[in-house]
Structures are given as structure tokens and as C-alpha cells.
Amino acid sequence: MRLDPLFSKATAGSAGETGSWRNFRPVVDLKKCSGCKECFYYCPEGVIEVKGVARIDYRFCKGCGVCREVCMQKAIVMVQEE
Amino acid sequence: MILPGNTSCQGCPIAMAMRCLDEIENPVLVIPAGCSTVIAGLHPKSAMKCPVVHVPFASTHSVACGLSEAYRKLGVDTTVVAWMGDGAADIGFATLSASATRRDDILTVVVDNEAYMNTGTQASLSTFWKAKTTTSPRGKTEEKRNLALVMLAHKVDYVATASVGYIRDLRRKFRTAGKKDGFRFIHVHTPCPPGWRFPSEKTIEVARKAVMSGAWILWEYDGKLRISPPSEKYADKSKRIPLKDYLNQGRFAHLSEEDIQEIERKIDKEWDLLLKFS
Numbered sequence: 001m002r003l004d005p006l007f008s009k010a011t012a013g014s015a016g017e018t019g020s021w022r023n024f025r026p027v028v029d030l031k032k033c034s035g036c037k038e039c040f041y042y043c044p045e046g047v048i049e050v051k052g053v054a055r056i057d058y059r060f061c062k063g064c065g066v067c068r069e070v071c072m073q074k075a076i077v078m079v080q081e082e
Numbered sequence: 083m084i085l086p087g088n089t090s091c092q093g094c095p096i097a098m099a100m101r102c103l104d105e106i107e108n109p110v111l112v113i114p115a116g117c118s119t120v121i122a123g124l125h126p127k128s129a130m131k132c133p134v135v136h137v138p139f140a141s142t143h144s145v146a147c148g149l150s151e152a153y154r155k156l157g158v159d160t161t162v163v164a165w166m167g168d169g170a171a172d173i174g175f176a177t178l179s180a181s182a183t184r185r186d187d188i189l190t191v192v193v194d195n196e197a198y199m200n201t202g203t204q205a206s207l208s209t210f211w212k213a214k215t216t217t218s219p220r221g222k223t224e225e226k227r228n229l230a231l232v233m234l235a236h237k238v239d240y241v242a243t244a245s246v247g248y249i250r251d252l253r254r255k256f257r258t259a260g261k262k263d264g265f266r267f268i269h270v271h272t273p274c275p276p277g278w279r280f281p282s283e284k285t286i287e288v289a290r291k292a293v294m295s296g297a298w299i300l301w302e303y304d305g306k307l308r309i310s311p312p313s314e315k316y317a318d319k320s321k322r323i324p325l326k327d328y329l330n331q332g333r334f335a336h337l338s339e340e341d342i343q344e345i346e347r348k349i350d351k352e353w354d355l356l357l358k359f360s
Contacts, residue, residue, distance in 0.1 A: 008123065008126050009126060009127065009128060010130065011087075011123075011129070012086055013085075013087030014085070014088050014129040015087055015088055015123075016087065017087065018086075021092065041250070041253075042098065042249060044093060044094045044097040044285075045086050045090075045097065046084065046086050046097075046101050047086045057086065059086075059087070060086035064092035064094075064285075065093070065283030066093050
């Protein structure tokens with residue numbers, strides 16, 4: 001008996017491309033970003049990667065705005081999606 | 083441990099706490115029904131990178147106990163984590179209490195959003211005093227249970243409270259508990275944007291204000307009870323921010339001045355009680 005189909009597989013995007021839920025897009029001002037990783041730790045979705053500066057994966061970012069609130073350099077602004 | 087693109091709401095504090103599971107080596111999650119079940123994903127997709135067992139409420143700790151014993155016999159090095167909401171901790175309290183008394187080798191994490199959020203905000207035993215929910219439309223009149231203190235009374239190996247507002251403190255507590263053996267309990271405060279009725283970007287602000295106003299106390303017990311660094315200075319009442327700033331949420335919109343003073347007195351009592359243990 002094949003048991004394989006009974007197990008769930010770890011998948012990014014288990015709810016689809018959640019970026020489509022977004023009303024506001026967080027945009028990082030790369031000149032202001034100090035790479036402190038505060039946004040990385042608090043992002044509920046885990047879509048922020050910090051290598052020197054913060055980069056956001058817009059495919060899955062739901063646009064909650066937590067990153068803007070926790071950013072100590074005020075380097076993130078929320079821009080309305082079209 | 084959690085992958086992006088999951089079903090959590092915008093600004094979800096439970097997803098934030100689930101990311102902190104990275105601090106624990108080889109976790110195996112046991113999740114009773116709740117928001118966490120939904121976030122973990124629907125078959126055949128899973129949002130979690132570790133094994134997850136979905137269980138009915140009351141069997142949570144029975145399953146977790148069996149798993150941890152089986153892994154021990156097989157010589158597999160894992161940490162069995164019973165990940166439940168405050169609602170599941172109400173409904174499954176008998177097995178939770180029994181498991182703590184047996185000192186099973188389980189890490190229990192209760193993510194407390196102060197109501198049954200997954201079914202639409204019904205009041206739980208952890209619901210804040212006078213908070214509006216669908217089963218307490220004029221504000222909750224009953225007491226608020228301090229679950230972490232109840233678990234402390236079971237004389238278990240490790241008890242801690244944490245908050246998503248202080249994520250480094252939360253990660254440290256997960257790491258500390260992950261390395262220990264025996265029954266460990268962590269109570270995480272998770273402000274829920276849709277349930278508490280505040281905008282999704284304010285999750286962290288609300289969580290921090292809860293600590294700063296003294297309404298949520300961060301402490302840790304591992305043989306000795308200590309108030310954790312973020313909460314330390316709020317033992318002095320004069321250092322706390324006005325409670326009104328924290329109660330600035332939709333679920334408290336109906337409160338009068340006297341109500342707020344009454345809640346303040348209850349918070350003072352909680353502090354007095356806790357400081358007696360430290």
C-alpha cells in the first residue's frame with residue numbers, strides 16, 4: 001500500500017500566492033535601512049530577508065504593516081496597491 | 083519552522099510565535115483545533131517544516147505523552163511540542179493538568195489571544211476583564227484565570243510567560259525550554275487584530291503596551307521565579323504607562339472611567355500575588 005499520499009508536504013504558499021491579499025505594499029528605503037533585522041524578527045509571514053539591507057518577497061507579503069511599525073530607522077513606507 | 087504563504091491573517095501574532103520554533107531542535111507539533119490548525123495548512127499542503135499531528139482538544143496531552151515516550155524508546159532525539167490556544171487549554175485542561183502532574187517530557191506552548199478566535203471570538207477563561215466578545219456583548223463579568231500560575235502550582239520544571247512584543251525574550255525562552263527535559267510550559271501573549279479590533283500593523287504596539295501597562299507580566303520559573311528583564315521595571319507602579327493607552331482597542335470601547343480603575347486594581351493584585359512567589 002502506498003502511504004505517501006497520506007502525508008502533507010511542506011509547501012511555501014499553502015494558501016496560494018498571499019501577496020494578492022495586500023492593499024498596501026511595504027517599500028524599503030535602502031538608503032535609510034541599517035540592516036538591524038528588527039523587521040526580519042517581527043514579520044509574521046517570514047518574507048523579509050536581511051543581507052546588508054532588508055528585502056521583501058512580494059509574492060507572499062500580505063501587507064500587514066508590522067515591519068513599518070517596528071522599523072527603528074523609519075525606512076519602510078506603505079504604498080497603496082493599484 | 084513555518085513557510086510563507088500560509089493562511090494566517092494579516093499581522094497574525096501566532097504566525098510570529100510559530101517562526102520562533104526555529105529555536106527548538108527537531109520539534110514535533112501536536113495541535114488541537116484552533117487558529118494554529120488552520121495556519122498549519124490543509125492536506126496535501128503543509129505550512130510547517132516539521133511533523134504535525136492534528137488532534138481533538140482533550141486528547142492533546144495524551145497524544146503528546148505517547149509520542150514523547152515512543153520517541154524515547156526508539157532513541158529518536160525530538161522535542162514534542164503541544165501547541166494550543168487558550169481555548170484548547172480550557173477544554174483540554176484535565177489532560178494538560180494530568181500530564182503536568184506526571185511530568186511527561188513535553189513542551190507545552192499556549193498562544194493566548196484571550197478568546198476563542200477561530201470560531202469567532204467567544205469568551206474564554208483567559209479573556210481580559212470586561213472585554214467585549216460575542217458571548218459577553220456587554221463586557222466579560224467573570225474573573226480572568228492566570229494559567230501560568232496554575233501550571234506553576236503543578237511544580238513542573240519550567241514555566242514562563244512571554245509576549246510577541248518582545249520577540250528576543252520569547253526566542254530565548256523557547257531556546258531555554260527546548261534544551262530542558264521534563265514538563266515545560268510557556269504562555270505566550272498574542273494580541274489578535276480581528277478579534278481585539280485594532281489595525282493589523284498595531285500587533286506589536288498592543289503587545290508591548292500590555293507589558294508596559296503591567297497588564298501582562300513576563301516572568302520565568304526554573305526552580306526560582308524571576309521577573310523577566312522587559313517587565314522588571316513595571317513592578318514599580320509609577321513606571322507603568324496609563325492603562326487607558328493599552329485599552330485603546332475596539333473590544334474595550336464601552337469602558338467607563340470606573341471600569342478602568344477597577345481593572346487597574348485587579349492588575350495590582352496580580353502583581354502583588356506574583357511578587358510573593360519571587
